[in-house]
Amino acid sequence: MNTARRVSKNFASLTLAEILTRVCAVLLLIYVARVLGVTALGELAFATAVIGFLTFFADFGLTTLGIREIARKKQSTDSYGTNILLFQSIFTLFLIFILGVSLVFLPISHAIKIITLFYGLGLIPLALDMSYIFQAHQAMQYILIGKVVNQGTYLVLGVTLITLFRNVVFVPIAALIGGIAGAATTYLILGNVLHFRLTRPDTRTFKMLILAAVPFVASEILITIYRSVDTVMLQFFRNTSEVGYYSSGYKVVNSIIMFISLVPVAFFPLISHNFKHDKGQFQRNILLVAQTIGIVAIPLAIGGIIYARKILVLLYGGQIVPGVDAFKVLLPLVIVIPLKLIFISIVITADSKSK
Numbered sequence: 001m002n003t004a005r006r007v008s009k010n011f012a013s014l015t016l017a018e019i020l021t022r023v024c025a026v027l028l029l030i031y032v033a034r035v036l037g038v039t040a041l042g043e044l045a046f047a048t049a050v051i052g053f054l055t056f057f058a059d060f061g062l063t064t065l066g067i068r069e070i071a072r073k074k075q076s077t078d079s080y081g082t083n084i085l086l087f088q089s090i091f092t093l094f095l096i097f098i099l100g101v102s103l104v105f106l107p108i109s110h111a112i113k114i115i116t117l118f119y120g121l122g123l124i125p126l127a128l129d130m131s132y133i134f135q136a137h138q139a140m141q142y143i144l145i146g147k148v149v150n151q152g153t154y155l156v157l158g159v160t161l162i163t164l165f166r167n168v169v170f171v172p173i174a175a176l177i178g179g180i181a182g183a184a185t186t187y188l189i190l191g192n193v194l195h196f197r198l199t200r201p202d203t204r205t206f207k208m209l210i211l212a213a214v215p216f217v218a219s220e221i222l223i224t225i226y227r228s229v230d231t232v233m234l235q236f237f238r239n240t241s242e243v244g245y246y247s248s249g250y251k252v253v254n255s256i257i258m259f260i261s262l263v264p265v266a267f268f269p270l271i272s273h274n275f276k277h278d279k280g281q282f283q284r285n286i287l288l289v290a291q292t293i294g295i296v297a298i299p300l301a302i303g304g305i306i307y308a309r310k311i312l313v314l315l316y317g318g319q320i321v322p323g324v325d326a327f328k329v330l331l332p333l334v335i336v337i338p339l340k341l342i343f344i345s346i347v348i349t350a351d352s353k354s355k
Helices: 003-036 038-059 062-072 074-105 110-121 123-128 132-136 141-165 170-194 203-237 240-260 262-277 279-306 308-316 318-330 333-349
Strands: none
Touching: 003 038, 003 141, 003 170, 003 240, 003 262, 003 308, 038 074, 038 110, 038 123, 038 203, 038 240, 062 074, 062 132, 062 203, 062 262, 062 333, 074 110, 074 123, 074 132, 074 203, 110 123, 110 170, 123 170, 132 141, 132 170, 132 262, 141 170, 203 240, 240 262, 240 279, 240 308, 240 318, 240 333, 262 279, 262 333, 279 308, 279 318, 279 333, 308 318
């Protein structure tokens, strides 16, 4: 399969997987907003902002590093996968413990504490998810299968539980169960397709991964603070309803950003390989990614600003109108953040060992 077809296939697979994820998440949030009200939406927004910060801690930058290293040395897939899984599992349990202790002292309602704790337990299936190995092997079509199981379970179970019990706490419970189902499915496919097997942890590889991941996790922490601090601070200084108004538009903007960001994600294993073996093709691929992002992101941002009110009312109903202005302010991020990912990809691929 030539490069163009491979990248197109991988991008299509990632696009479908991300569309599925975002559509299921947005549909469930819309259902929550309409059934339980904007306050419930604000409670979920605060909890997911807190857990979003912990997610990057739990990942520790190792999935991105794993993609880069496995893309270069596919024969070491089992070793990298095992050592990454070991660290992320141990570190995730530690973070959940820290979260539980912190929630005791946070000045938030008991309901939000419970919701946040259940979202924290959702870090466990994230640590067990090894779909990044498919990205490294440029076999991203298999990621879609795990996503279908994960998000399908999440949406169906979430809607069912909300309908039966009218309690927002069942949203993170549904997410936890869906995550476990998706991670298990991914692991089974890895064994059958790539013949992945867990091996004995290697101390040398383990240490190398941790040390090499430090710059990754440092940058991700700063990015997460940038993305989440607004929602968290609104909860402490305003009220849950205003968090709901703000997050209604933010969820839409973030979904668009994630969709456009699939372009550099799909190219990342390829440019990581080309940086070492073909610098000319590396430069051409970077230019292609930048042009594609610009063509897609700029019209979406402008159109979103023009039709901001209609978009939010269509999705959430008239109750969410106070969030329109915040939505307009957030929309330029649709252009800025995906373009920033190009520079991040260049920095990641240009490590000293690849020279």
